[in-house]
Amino acid sequence: MIKTRIQKSCFIIFLPLFLTITFALLSSSYAADIGNCLLCHKYPGISRVDEEGRMRLFYVNEPIYNNSVHAKVKCEGCHTDIKEIPHKPAKKVDCLVECHIVEPSTEKKFSHKDVEGFIQSSVHGKVDKDGNEKKYAEDYPGCKDCHDNPLFRPLSFFKRVRPGISEQSLSRCKVCHKKEEFVYQFYNHVTTRLHKSRNPLNIAEMCGRCHDDPALVARHELSTKAVISYGETFHGKAASFLDERIPDCLDCHVNKGDSVHQMLGHKDPASSIHKDNKGKICATIDCHPSASPKFATYGVHAEFNLTQSPAQYFFTFFFIVLTGGTLLPLMGVIFLDLLRRFFPHATIGRRK
Amino acid sequence: MEKYPMIKIKDGKKYFYRFSLNQRIQHIILAVTVVLLVLTGMPLKFHDASWAPYLYALFGGIKYAPVVHKVNGAILMLLFFYHIFYLIYVIRKYHIEPLKKKGELGKWDAVKTVLTQKMVPNLKDALDIRDLMKYLFFLTNKRPDGDEMTWKEKFDYWAPFWGMVIIGFSGLILWNKELFTHIVPGGVLNFLIIAHSDEALLAGLFLFIWHWYNVHFSISVFPMGTVFLTGYLSEELMVEEHYQYYVKIMKKAGLEHEILPPHGAHEHEAHEGGASS
Numbered sequence: 001m002i003k004t005r006i007q008k009s010c011f012i013i014f015l016p017l018f019l020t021i022t023f024a025l026l027s028s029s030y031a032a033d034i035g036n037c038l039l040c041h042k043y044p045g046i047s048r049v050d051e052e053g054r055m056r057l058f059y060v061n062e063p064i065y066n067n068s069v070h071a072k073v074k075c076e077g078c079h080t081d082i083k084e085i086p087h088k089p090a091k092k093v094d095c096l097v098e099c100h101i102v103e104p105s106t107e108k109k110f111s112h113k114d115v116e117g118f119i120q121s122s123v124h125g126k127v128d129k130d131g132n133e134k135k136y137a138e139d140y141p142g143c144k145d146c147h148d149n150p151l152f153r154p155l156s157f158f159k160r161v162r163p164g165i166s167e168q169s170l171s172r173c174k175v176c177h178k179k180e181e182f183v184y185q186f187y188n189h190v191t192t193r194l195h196k197s198r199n200p201l202n203i204a205e206m207c208g209r210c211h212d213d214p215a216l217v218a219r220h221e222l223s224t225k226a227v228i229s230y231g232e233t234f235h236g237k238a239a240s241f242l243d244e245r246i247p248d249c250l251d252c253h254v255n256k257g258d259s260v261h262q263m264l265g266h267k268d269p270a271s272s273i274h275k276d277n278k279g280k281i282c283a284t285i286d287c288h289p290s291a292s293p294k295f296a297t298y299g300v301h302a303e304f305n306l307t308q309s310p311a312q313y314f315f316t317f318f319f320i321v322l323t324g325g326t327l328l329p330l331m332g333v334i335f336l337d338l339l340r341r342f343f344p345h346a347t348i349g350r351r352k
Numbered sequence: 353m354e355k356y357p358m359i360k361i362k363d364g365k366k367y368f369y370r371f372s373l374n375q376r377i378q379h380i381i382l383a384v385t386v387v388l389l390v391l392t393g394m395p396l397k398f399h400d401a402s403w404a405p406y407l408y409a410l411f412g413g414i415k416y417a418p419v420v421h422k423v424n425g426a427i428l429m430l431l432f433f434y435h436i437f438y439l440i441y442v443i444r445k446y447h448i449e450p451l452k453k454k455g456e457l458g459k460w461d462a463v464k465t466v467l468t469q470k471m472v473p474n475l476k477d478a479l480d481i482r483d484l485m486k487y488l489f490f491l492t493n494k495r496p497d498g499d500e501m502t503w504k505e506k507f508d509y510w511a512p513f514w515g516m517v518i519i520g521f522s523g524l525i526l527w528n529k530e531l532f533t534h535i536v537p538g539g540v541l542n543f544l545i546i547a548h549s550d551e552a553l554l555a556g557l558f559l560f561i562w563h564w565y566n567v568h569f570s571i572s573v574f575p576m577g578t579v580f581l582t583g584y585l586s587e588e589l590m591v592e593e594h595y596q597y598y599v600k601i602m603k604k605a606g607l608e609h610e611i612l613p614p615h616g617a618h619e620h621e622a623h624e625g626g627a628s629s
Contacts, residue, residue, distance in 0.1 A: 231399070231400075234396075234545075236399075237396050237399040238414050240399045240400070241399065241404075241405060241408060241413060241414035242413075242414070243414040243415070288529075288530050290530045290531070291529075291530040291533060292530075292533055292534045294533045294534070294536070294537045294538055295529065295530060295533040295538045296538055297537045297538040297539050298533075298538030298539060298541045298542060299538075299539055299542045302542050309542075311543075312542055312543065312546065315543055315546055315547075316546050316550065319546065319547070319550035319551065319554070320550070322554060323550070323553065323554040323557070326511075326554060326558060327554070327557055327558065327561065327562075330558070330561070330562045331561060331562075333484075333488065334561070334562070334565050336488035336489070337488065337570070338571075339488075340487065340488055340490075341571055343490075345493055346490055346493065347490050347491065347492055347493035348490050348491065349486075349490075349491045349492045349493075350492075351493055
């Protein structure tokens with residue numbers, strides 16, 4: 001009886017305390033909603049059917065958004081055509097606009113414009129080296145084809161690194177950067193760029209949206225459905241079991257030290273996967289340090305396909321025939337044996 | 353080998369010697385490691401299947417299941433090498449040396465001794481398969497009279513033997529791929545992966561369909577044959593599967609008058625009460 005009374009009074013005392021702390025924590029997250037957009041966009045059901053008949057959801061999850069890399073950007077920073085509330089259908093966001101923040105080292109307005117240069121000179125650029133538009137230019141990716149919503153997640157893991165903010169390294173920032181908000185914002189911003197926020201399976205699935213599309217693969221005369229064939233390697237299989245330590249597409253297809261936006265085709269002599277450079281990919285310190293350059297002649301994208309990999313096709317075919325040729329007759333014997341046991345003495349021949 | 357009497361009598365029933373303790377232990381190690389290898393290997397082969405992550409998780413998922421797989425693979429490889437030495441030892445001690453002592457070991461006798469070992473397939477196996485087909489297709493009412501080791505047992509022995517060579521060595525190389533590719537190009541690994549996983553599927557299906565039918569699910573032995581534990585086979589099964597050898601052993605033991613009739617529809621079966629259980 002006394003115990004329950006104590007429990008009750010504890011509950012009464014601690015509930016307001018708990019609520020205060022919760023609200024304090026919530027309000028300490030960094031809302032950039034100066035334009036009060038969340039007035040409407042906070043409602044999970046906010047949506048409409050667009051002109052093409054697709055259902056569009058306009059809900060913005062505030063806690064997720066506030067933890068994303070763009071948390072400090074006002075909505076109007078990217079949705080530049082919206083000047084009033086309520087607004088007309090907004091244009092697609094152009095990620096290359098000069099934006100929101102003054103970059104502290106140059107004191108110029110920040111922009112992602114440099115990425116455009118990287119992309120244009122990479123295998124994913126819409127124009128070739130002579131400046132002519134490539135065939136099927138519309139197939140080549142824009143920013144948002146890869147940087148989709150799942151990227152707006154809190155700081156997470158990197159290969160072999162524990163997820164979350166490291167209190168230990170944060171404590172080092174705090175020595176000079178007294179303002180908690182500043183530390184949080186810059187630490188988060190910098191480390192988010194250093195970490196991968198997607199696991200290898202997510203990355204592979206993202207690339208597979210184009211590279212496993214049979215029509216696109218045929219149109220661009222690519223030799224493989226890249227993610228499907230990657231999926232048949234040990235790396236791909238480990239990725240499907242959510243291993244975070246194994247290499248995904250980006251680990252091999254980008255030169256160490258380059259941005260993923262600078263990915264090059266295998267025929268380009270500067271490419272990491274060019275036949276002269278391939279040997280170095282596998283033998284990095286994190287992967288197979290003792291491997292010889294020969295190791296990299298392993299066919300990562302070999303398919304069960306007569307035209308792409310004839311030797312492997314026939315080798316696999318041999319095992320299929322061997323398996324069928326062994327098991328089917330034996331299963332036939334089992335079936336007949338079971339049948340024979342119903343009539344152990346019957347025969348159409350001469351009785352012995 | 354003398355420590356195992358050919359016929360043991362327990363509760364008035366005869367049991368016939370099949371496997372020594374050493375062989376039975378080898379079989380149990382083989383069985384346990386193979387089952388664990390299949391359970392930790394197949395989820396990787398069929399990684400897209402709905403059951404794969406759950407089965408894999410039972411062995412610690414992608415972090416630990418490969419370790420379980422490698423440990424079991426290593427044990428199985430050791431067993432394989434042990435078995436090879438065991439074979440050489442047994443053939444030398446019990447077959448070649450007695451000939452040597454008698455001074456009868458000619459130029460080809462050693463080869464002949466190896467080729468006439470009871471596990472080596474011979475013409476009788478081919479004839480037995482033909483006769484079994486005749487029986488299964490109702491062309492005759494007489495089952496073939498099996499010798500000490502029938503074609504089924506030889507198949508059950510040589511299939512894993514071939515499997516262990518293919519799967520074992522490809523697995524060993526894939527495990528040490530960095531070292532191996534200092535000698536051969538990495539493209540060889542593509543073929544080794546195919547050989548390792550496709551041969552493993554064949555071996556797994558062979559064991560769990562064919563071998564388990566013969567030793568677990570067949571009406572003669574259901575739910576489980578016990579010879580792999582006791583080393584001795586009951587008289588009924590001896591008559592059913594190894595009649596030729598059974599008659600030989602009974603005569604050797606001086607028990608001619610107690611020989612049961614063969615399994616199947618024989619004229620004298622009716623008044624003898626039948627041999628099948």
